[in-house]
Amino acid sequence: MWQVKPINARDLPALEALLHANPLRLSTLPPVRDQLAERIAAAQQGFAGLDSMATLLFGLHDEDDNLHGVCGIQPYAGGDEPFYSYRIDELVHASRHLGINQRQSALYLSHELTGLTSLCSFSLTAALRPTPVFNLLSRSRLLYIAAHRHAFADELICEIQGIWDGAGQSVFWKSVGELFFGLDFITADHQCSLHGKTVIAELLPPYPIYTTLLPETVQDAIGQAHPATQRTLNWLAYEGLAKTRFVDPFDAGPTFRGPLDELTSMQAIRTVSEVVTGTVEHPQTWLVSQGEGVDFRCAMVTGEVRADGLRVTEPNAMINGAPSLILPLEPDAMRLPQEGV
Structure with missing residues (x-):
């Protein structure tokens, strides 16, 4: 894993x-x-x-x-x-008498x-x-x-x-x-x-x-x-x-x-109450994170959201009953199931 x-x-x-x-x-x-x-x-x-x-x-x-x-x-x-950083800006150099109006790109230390x-x-x-x-x-x-x-x-x-x-x-x-x-x-x-x-x-x-x-x-x-x-x-x-x-x-x-x-991704992240092993009918790949600070872990698993939990196809280190943050891995999987489905 x-x-x-x-x-x-x-x-x-x-x-x-x-x-x-x-x-x-x-x-x-x-x-x-x-x-x-x-x-x-x-x-x-x-x-x-x-x-x-x-x-x-x-x-x-x-x-x-x-x-x-x-x-x-x-x-x-x-x-x-x-x-x-350098900020890219434009300076205008113009002379009304000569009919000249030029924009010059310049870098400003910022x-x-x-x-x-x-x-x-x-x-x-x-x-x-x-x-x-x-x-x-x-x-x-x-x-x-x-x-x-x-x-x-x-x-x-x-x-x-x-x-x-x-x-x-x-x-x-x-x-x-x-x-x-x-x-x-x-x-x-x-x-x-x-x-x-x-x-x-x-x-x-x-x-x-x-x-x-x-x-x-x-x-x-x-x-x-x-x-x-x-x-x-x-x-x-x-x-x-x-x-x-x-x-x-x-x-x-x-x-x-x-x-x-x-x-x-920030808008798609949600909290589930637990990660459990079980039968998965509509599998997709998820990122699952648990823990804080030095204990933080994030893993890639296959599973589906059921009610307020994530059911996965096989045991892994992220299954411990703790609340977890989850996020679909693939862009086309960003639509999350509704609560209770």
Whole structure:
């Protein structure tokens, strides 16, 4: 049975191997064992309720408890420091005497998104990305949020990786950030993951950057997502998150945003009083979550809603008579049976 639960210290070697195998770099999770150990320890503090600013990290495990994926939530983006983005705006340059009126695109350094809840740190074994466990890992975070709603903001954001070249370098960073940092993209991204994004405010210019002064290939990359993120983009669109004017200050990848309680999955989550084994007439796949904090678990099961409970086809770890949150796995199964049916 596939299961998502908080990552702990035992997952450290497998997490390091997973990140090294991922073609996309995660700035929130540098693939360095000592730094990962610190991230895991901080996440455990967050799950225990001792640090509301810590990034929460969840692991996808198989029935033998092997780690195959990771995902995260920042309850409040930026934590105890500003969360920086570039905001794409337009400046009007006009001359009545010459009859000229032009709009010029410009990037403004912004921390407007600070304090919103952020989905982050998603990495899944390549062979599993086309399978249903992609939805389990992605949407388990929404079930966790629903179980701890008071601990999260009213709006959700998600930054998506931007365009990188074959060597793992950002074409945007090469023409913008590297001029002020004096570091290539990989080095700068790693340093920020170690020391926080305050270095962005220290080194990047606070003045608007006219995109028309950048090479055309760089202009084309602004706000564009890496091709490997297409399934995540599809999922964000399904949930109702919209692309914003904000882009990542390192690779200019897009940021998506939406009201948390209006997401498709959040509106479909419901509570059942128990999960039991029995005969199922109309089976469909469900995500089931139980527990809070470090005891949170989310599993994928086959079953159907009966009255106020969920009846499943075979015994599993989620059957213990406890109240559970449930969510249909597939988009076409979002219509829930009425109470008492």
